[in-house]
Amino acid sequence: LRKTSDPEQEGREAVETLRVLNNNVVLARDEQGQEVILTGRGIGFNCPQGQRVDPALIVRVFVPADGRATEHLAEVLALIGEEVLRAVVIALREVGIEGRESTRPTLAIAVADHVVAALDRAARGISIDYPLGAEARTLYAAEYAQAQRLLAAINARLGPQLDHSEATALTLHLVNASFMSGDLSFTYTMTGVIQQMLAVVRERYGLDVPQQSMSAARFITHVRYLIVRVQQHQQLKGHESTIGKSIRTHHSEATRTALQLATIVELRLGQQLSEDEVSYLALHVARMTMEAESAEV
Known part of the structure; x- marks a missing residue:
């Protein structure tokens, strides 16, 4: 996928709804006939299949590339929630991992998906001792430093606070994204x-x-x-x-x-x-x- 956060640049064109995942995520088809994922608060409300999407509601547009399974990613996005996705996208940009125009939106999706689970664990007082902590710090020192900054930026926007050990998992996601691999x-x-x-x-x-x-x-x-x-x-x-x-x-x-x-x-x-x-x-x-x-x- 490639992503734009600016609907003035992409997404203002007419797009037709293919499937509503929830009120905030829609699978659609643009004027070029390709599938895109649209996110935005209330974008899927009262928007049946075949209807044009209101461009004013579009916050982010995810465009398929490299053979990525668009529908599967749309389903993952639907389970994340707009608040977490927004916090992660801003955090990635803030710490310099992603710019305004993301070339690796699957990274934002993977990190946000992880953060959802991590927030749930934190709320229930469950901590994980990641077995690759030492490897992440030594083998992937640059990504680990980025992950620490990313974790701090996420904690500044979401609660409950995630444990410092989550930097290990975030490191592995950053390493994985650098090779455009499908999973960890x-x-x-x-x-x-x-x-x-x-x-x-x-x-x-x-x-x-x-x-x-x-x-x-x-x-x-x-x-x-x-x-x-x-x-x-x-x-x-x-x-x-x-x-x-x-x-x-x-x-x-x-x-x-x-x-x-x-x-x-x-x-x-x-x-x-x-x-x-x-x-x-x-x-x-x-x-x-x-x-x-x-x-x-």
Whole structure:
């Protein structure tokens, strides 16, 4: 989806109601014939199928893109409530995660859906000890910092107050959204793979690799996008790659480690890594271990 919060720019055109989800959410068809989700207080009241939607009631327009299931997202939106959705959209914009024109409205929907459940838990005095708290803080430091600011902005607008541990869940949603993945299972898998890889490097070299180091951060980022390439069947390929051969020649020990890491990917994701992918993994391993060894001297 893509979204606009300004009905002066989009949504003022005539749109025909396809389905009313509730008084505040309507599935409609625009003049180009594509399905859109409209939100706004009272937008679905007395608006039967086939009727034109009053443009003055439109607050947000969600437009399908990338094959997203528009009707399913409309159903999720209908369960969220306008107050929570509005608070989340404003909070995302306020902390700089989303601008006025959102390119990832599914993030707003996912976060708002999570916040609804979190508010219910908070009201009942139920807290969750998220198992990936340490991983979120170390593997996804930038997203975790954003999540903390986002949580504070949400708490400033909604009650009861959400616990600081919710920053972990928000972090995973931010990471997931950066890859346009459909659900959090992708992020859970990726987190596990990265942790296993770092454990192999530590054990093989007997090093305490600081995850906040520049080389470790680059390694983590590389693996994140490597996993995306594997999932999308777009691995780096070119068996006669001069760069790949050079890496394998000059970093033979790191290459052996990279082959171990490739086995993790194959076991967890069911795909064998190409020679070039193994070579670039080896390069990052070499950089990471050299930096760690220099720090110990």
